[in-house]
Amino acid sequence: MMENRSHFPAEDGAKTAPALVRLENICKSYGPVQANRNICLEVHAGEILALLGENGAGKSTLMSILSGKSRQDSGTIFVDGIPAPFRSPHDALEAGIGMVYQHFMLVEAMTVTQNLLLGQAHGILNPKAMRERVLELAARYGFEIDPDAVISSLSMGERQRVEILKLLYRDCRVLILDEPTAVLTPPETKQLFSALRRMASDGKAIVFISHKMREVLDLATQISILRRGEIVDHFLRADVPGERELAERMVGRQMDAVVVQTPVAKGEVLLELDGATCGMAKDLRCRIRRGEVLAVVGVAGNGQRELVEMVTGAARPESGPDSVRILGRSWQEFVKQRPGRNGLVYIPEDRKGVATCPALDLLDNFLLTCRDEFQRFGFLDRRRAAAAAEGVMREYQVVADGLHASAGSLSGGNLQKMVLGREFYREPRLIVAENPTQGLDIGAMEEVWRRILAARSHAGVLLVTSDLREAVTLADTFAVMYRGRFIDVFSHTDTERLEAVGMMMAGIRFGEKEEERGRSGREA
Amino acid sequence: MDGFRVVRRQTPPGWVSFAVLPAALLIALVFCSLLLMIQDKSPVKAAVVLFQGGFGSLYALQDTMLKAIPIFLCSLGVSVAFRMKVWNIGAEGQFALGGVGATWAVLTFSGLPMPLMLCLMLLCAAVAGGLWGLIPGYLRLKFGLNEIISTLMLNYIGIEFMRYLVYGPWKDPGSMGFPMTGLFPEEAVFPEVLGYVHAGLLVCVVAAVAVYVFLQRTRLGFELCVSGENPRAARYARIPYGFLLMFVLALSGALAGMAGCVEVSATFNRLQPNLCTGYGYTAIVVAWLSRLRTPSIALFSVFVAGLLVGTDNLQVDMQVPAAFGGILEGFILLCVLAGQFFHSYTLVRMGRRQGGAA
Ligand SMILES: Nc1ncnc2c1ncn2[C@@H]1O[C@H](COP(=O)(O)OP(=O)(O)OP(=O)(O)O)[C@@H](O)[C@H]1O
Ligand SMILES: [Mg+2]
Numbered sequence: 001m002m003e004n005r006s007h008f009p010a011e012d013g014a015k016t017a018p019a020l021v022r023l024e025n026i027c028k029s030y031g032p033v034q035a036n037r038n039i040c041l042e043v044h045a046g047e048i049l050a051l052l053g054e055n056g057a058g059k060s061t062l063m064s065i066l067s068g069k070s071r072q073d074s075g076t077i078f079v080d081g082i083p084a085p086f087r088s089p090h091d092a093l094e095a096g097i098g099m100v101y102q103h104f105m106l107v108e109a110m111t112v113t114q115n116l117l118l119g120q121a122h123g124i125l126n127p128k129a130m131r132e133r134v135l136e137l138a139a140r141y142g143f144e145i146d147p148d149a150v151i152s153s154l155s156m157g158e159r160q161r162v163e164i165l166k167l168l169y170r171d172c173r174v175l176i177l178d179e180p181t182a183v184l185t186p187p188e189t190k191q192l193f194s195a196l197r198r199m200a201s202d203g204k205a206i207v208f209i210s211h212k213m214r215e216v217l218d219l220a221t222q223i224s225i226l227r228r229g230e231i232v233d234h235f236l237r238a239d240v241p242g243e244r245e246l247a248e249r250m251v252g253r254q255m256d257a258v259v260v261q262t263p264v265a266k267g268e269v270l271l272e273l274d275g276a277t278c279g280m281a282k283d284l285r286c287r288i289r290r291g292e293v294l295a296v297v298g299v300a301g302n303g304q305r306e307l308v309e310m311v312t313g314a315a316r317p318e319s320g321p322d323s324v325r326i327l328g329r330s331w332q333e334f335v336k337q338r339p340g341r342n343g344l345v346y347i348p349e350d351r352k353g354v355a356t357c358p359a360l361d362l363l364d365n366f367l368l369t370c371r372d373e374f375q376r377f378g379f380l381d382r383r384r385a386a387a388a389a390e391g392v393m394r395e396y397q398v399v400a401d402g403l404h405a406s407a408g409s410l411s412g413g414n415l416q417k418m419v420l421g422r423e424f425y426r427e428p429r430l431i432v433a434e435n436p437t438q439g440l441d442i443g444a445m446e447e448v449w450r451r452i453l454a455a456r457s458h459a460g461v462l463l464v465t466s467d468l469r470e471a472v473t474l475a476d477t478f479a480v481m482y483r484g485r486f487i488d489v490f491s492h493t494d495t496e497r498l499e500a501v502g503m504m505m506a507g508i509r510f511g512e513k514e515e516e517r518g519r520s521g522r523e524a
Numbered sequence: 525m526d527g528f529r530v531v532r533r534q535t536p537p538g539w540v541s542f543a544v545l546p547a548a549l550l551i552a553l554v555f556c557s558l559l560l561m562i563q564d565k566s567p568v569k570a571a572v573v574l575f576q577g578g579f580g581s582l583y584a585l586q587d588t589m590l591k592a593i594p595i596f597l598c599s600l601g602v603s604v605a606f607r608m609k610v611w612n613i614g615a616e617g618q619f620a621l622g623g624v625g626a627t628w629a630v631l632t633f634s635g636l637p638m639p640l641m642l643c644l645m646l647l648c649a650a651v652a653g654g655l656w657g658l659i660p661g662y663l664r665l666k667f668g669l670n671e672i673i674s675t676l677m678l679n680y681i682g683i684e685f686m687r688y689l690v691y692g693p694w695k696d697p698g699s700m701g702f703p704m705t706g707l708f709p710e711e712a713v714f715p716e717v718l719g720y721v722h723a724g725l726l727v728c729v730v731a732a733v734a735v736y737v738f739l740q741r742t743r744l745g746f747e748l749c750v751s752g753e754n755p756r757a758a759r760y761a762r763i764p765y766g767f768l769l770m771f772v773l774a775l776s777g778a779l780a781g782m783a784g785c786v787e788v789s790a791t792f793n794r795l796q797p798n799l800c801t802g803y804g805y806t807a808i809v810v811a812w813l814s815r816l817r818t819p820s821i822a823l824f825s826v827f828v829a830g831l832l833v834g835t836d837n838l839q840v841d842m843q844v845p846a847a848f849g850g851i852l853e854g855f856i857l858l859c860v861l862a863g864q865f866f867h868s869y870t871l872v873r874m875g876r877r878q879g880g881a882a
Contacts, residue, residue: 088531350756
């Protein structure tokens with residue numbers, strides 16, 4: 001009440017009902033890092049609030065405080081105008097605040113209904129009534145879900161629906177979603193958004209975090225911007241005309257020029273697939289030369305994983321020995337003797353699960369793939385490695401609390417920059433990158449794009465992405481993957497095909513259904 | 525509804541970590557006092573006897589050190605494997621094989637000068653223990669057999685094998701039918717270096733330093749830590765998991781084997797069937813208590829060894845049954861382990877919530 005920030009539109013009119021949730025002067029520090037500073041925020045029923053900010057701005061921290069997962073150092077959370085100290089997510093749930101985490105917390109071996117039964121601490125369980133209620137809720141919000149399906153058989157989008165159902169089942173009035181669309185296919189995203197809008201119109205409040213400006217503009221009714229732990233701006237969706245303006249309000253400065261690729265001279269062939277087959281991936285044909293970016297686009301789960309495993313040497317091609325040639329050698333020869341420097345590097349999609357050890361510090365994480373460079377007689381030369389790692393951190397502008405910060409404490413963008421710097425340190429000639437900008441803010445994303453484009457001077461890039469925009473920005477050549485096959489491979493200058501990419505991703509070959517092609521015109 | 529609920533700590537516990545050990549000990553002692561009072565024995569006197577016996581005098585301390593040496597070596601071994609999340613609970617069997625290896629060296633070579641002889645014994649013990657450790661590693665890689673089962677089962681085989689040798693081929697004809705080898709010659713016995721604490725202490729120091737350097741400085745040690753921390757990242761970085769698994773079990777077995785060597789040479793001066801008294805299992809508890817940190821392993825080894833010595837004393841001085849010593853030890857360790865729960869969790873009262881939704 002004593003706090004009065006001009007950018008709370010709701011405070012202007014005294015007639016408005018008390019906010020569902022009000023945060024007052026929330027502060028939270030991790031050691032020297034102040035992740036949240038005097039945050040004041042209100043969420044009203046029927047609102048969809050987008051929380052926007054660069055990587056490390058403190059969005060996830062704030063939401064984990066609101067959902068009871070971590071605790072503020074100071075400040076108060078009010079629920080319906082009454083202070084509510086949350087000691088655990090359980091407390092927050094009781095107060096009607098629930099969060100869908102990026103990494104789903106479901107028991108894989110159990111069914112949807114059984115997962116919903118979990119955590120119902122009190123009273124007698126009634127699975128049958130519960131099943132009914134699940135079906136009712138699912139129907140209400142347009143979720144297609146089979147209550148008896150086992151979680152492990154569900155797609156990411158379906159699992160997310162289960163998580164949301166979990167909250168709805170407990171009558172949550174405030175739903176928090178942290179980067180909910182990162183794991184979704186475009187049609188799943190559409191469905192999610194319409195369900196969220198429905199919930200808002202039912203009087204629930206939605207808070208979501210996203211790095212995709214288009215989605216924010218599409219879904220939000222209010223937008224709050226966090227920068228270095230503080231809320232610096234709060235406005236209505238209607239106040240911003242377009243993505244670029246929104247991005248500039250987020251970073252608080254003029255954005256650098258949009259990344260555009262200018263072709264560089266092509267060199268020798270670095271990767272050649274000639275009928276390569278491995279598991280789901282079948283009969284793949286393409287080649288990548290130095291200076292070239294080949295973007296494999298498609299909905300996740302169409303054989304991209306098998307392709308990547310084969311090219312990085314983790315899975316053996318089932319086709320003939322010469323069907324996969326890497327850096328001028330056959331697959332077998334390449335795997336038998338990999339070059340440490342000037343070889344192949346792989347930037348996996350899962351930064352915290354695969355590319356790094358979150359519990360270890362940055363130096364150890366740097367050594368993870370660079371240890372060959374810093375060993376002598378079996379001993380690691382950590383001092384030399386530290387100098388190199390510090391160089392990388394400087395060059396790639398990794399913001400961290402020194403070399404001895406744990407990788408897990410870095411924000412997504414900074415960690416990705418560190419991974420990129422580490423992998424590029426060995427001056428690779430072939431780069432395999434999987435969704436390299438997933439979860440990154442616009443600034444970091446464009447930075448990563450520039451780095452990848454710059455690497456073309458000495459390398460070829462196999463870019464596997466589900467983000468069409470990324471592909472359009474970076475690629476010289478497109479390969480559209482559907483059910484394990486490249487259904488089309490074409491140059492970025494082929495604008496006709498480029499416009500039809502959305503269709504191809506759904507399995508419709510170029511020119512197959514002329515009459516339907518016009519509809520996907522706004523893709524790309 | 526009143527009561528308590530378990531909640532994960534969000535900040536490291538601070539003072540709690542210092543308070544946990546004494547508090548756990550206190551609780552264990554209260555429990556044991558009750559047990560003693562049922563038997564009409566004075567708990568206060570028992571506590572004094574226990575402490576006196578384990579730590580109260582120079583003699584007591586030396587006795588404690590003697591027991592701490594094999595526990596420390598075994599514990600160092602299992603902690604290396606635990607670090608990679610390889611659950612080697614076969615230290616007991618590897619310890620027995622170490623005793624066998626050392627004895628074989630003594631029976632085979634004679635007339636060597638003492639330093640050479642002792643080094644040779646340690647080497648043979650390490651190789652024997654290490655090979656014993658390799659078996660579960662091989663079984664896991666080849667057939668996917670869980671190492672918890674195989675290391676445990678190999679304990680029984682290893683101990684029986686050792687007993688077979690002392691009851692059969694290696695039995696000393698001059699032992700009047702007792703199952704034991706002949707007394708080791710003087711050059712095969714670890715000399716005393718500190719009071720009557722023998723040179724096994726030096727073995728501990730060297731082993732501790734070597735393990736520390738290995739884990740902190742070498743490439744292999746680094747790979748081992750990564751494999752334990754995040755197996756998926758290890759695969760991504762092409763760390764040779766299979767090789768490391770074998771290596772870690774061999775190293776673990778070698779350290780337990782060296783403990784066996786020290787024990788036969790310095791404590792018994794011969795191989796005899798009661799060599800194995802559970803140090804290999806105690807070592808697992810110690811590794812767990814110390815959360816795999818080498819300095820803590822040293823401290824907890826001494827602590828647990830002191831408990832063992834102290835309870836032995838209790839039996840003699842207060843005529844409590846032998847089993848009581850075991851119960852007491854078990855209680856104390858259980859309380860300390862349970863206390864470690866509070867490093868990562870805390871209890872909060874479930875009161876009425878203030879901020880209320882209808
Ligand atoms: N557990 C932690 N330990 C130490 N520092 C942390 C921890 N969690 C977050 N931080 C730090 O707090 C700051 C805010 O982090 P937070 O995860 O909230 O950012 P974010 O806005 O969600 O970023 P992103 O867009 O990358 O997800 C960062 O500087 C981060 O390094
Ligand atoms: Mg975040």
